[in-house]
Amino acid sequence: MEVAEVFIACKKEAHYSRELILSQPALVHIISGEMGVVTAEHSYHFLPGDTVLLPRNQLGRMSKLPLNGQPCIVISVLFRKERLQQYYRANVNQFKAMHGHGLRKFGAHPLLKSLFSSLQPYFDLADALPEDIASFKVEEAVRILRAIDPSVDELLNHFEEPGKLDLAEFMEQNFMFNLPLEKFGYLTGRSLTTFKKDFKRIFQNTPGRWLTQKRLELAHYQIFEQKRRPSEVYLDSGFEDLSHFSFAFKKHYGYNPTFRAL
Secondary structure (H helix, E strand, O other): OOOOOEEEEEEOOOEEEEEEOOOOOEEEEEEEOEEEEEEOOOEEEEOOOOEEEEOOOOOEEEEEEOEOOEOEEEEEEEOOHHHHHHHHHHHOOOOOOOOOOOOEEEOOOHHHHHHHHHHHHHHOOOOEOOHHHHHHHHHHHHHHHHHHOHHHHHHHOOOOOOOOOOHHHHHHHHOOOOOOHHHHHHHOOOOHHHHHHHHHHHHOOOHHHHHHHHHHHHHHHHHHOOOOOHHHHOOOOOOOOHHHHHHHHHHHHOOOOOOOOO
């Protein structure tokens, strides 16, 4: 089933995503509550009235939390590749490609306020917009973003697949994200076979063993130096669940993660 292009989401309880990696850019407007995004380089915090433009292939984790007794309610606009390509072919004759693909935050702005205010009545009827209305709103969102900040073209008009990156640097920065090896390969511009070959050459270890050790070292530091509980660190360290983390931790260190953690 195809994901809607424009939709509203409401989280009444604290919600923590696992790995966030979008296949298309997304514009997210916070109506109430608070939203956080953590990447390898930065931690972002968004409050009611903020709007954030998330790039495709941005690796991170997202949290949606209630605030002041209000649930986290956000409106999201997804920019599908074919929709963006159609828009730029029809409306932009010349474009100089640059390298500013990072997350963008927008504060209160009359044009953004008008866009999201016009969407809210539709959500009184349904959680997502009909296809024909959504197509108009997506193009309106692109035009508004370009009017506010023309440099968003660097993010929206960027369709290339990831190029070949420095594998050691990327893995040292992103090992805590629990991705399949195929996805690590894709984000570093490699096939799975090439990724494994390059990884073994660089680290003298298999990806699985290296990732487990790095994640356990991070978790150990957070528990015993930062005094965090195992239940607070296992996801941040890249483990699937608490029981798997506890088993791997004891096997590696010889004692449970709860030992001296209190």
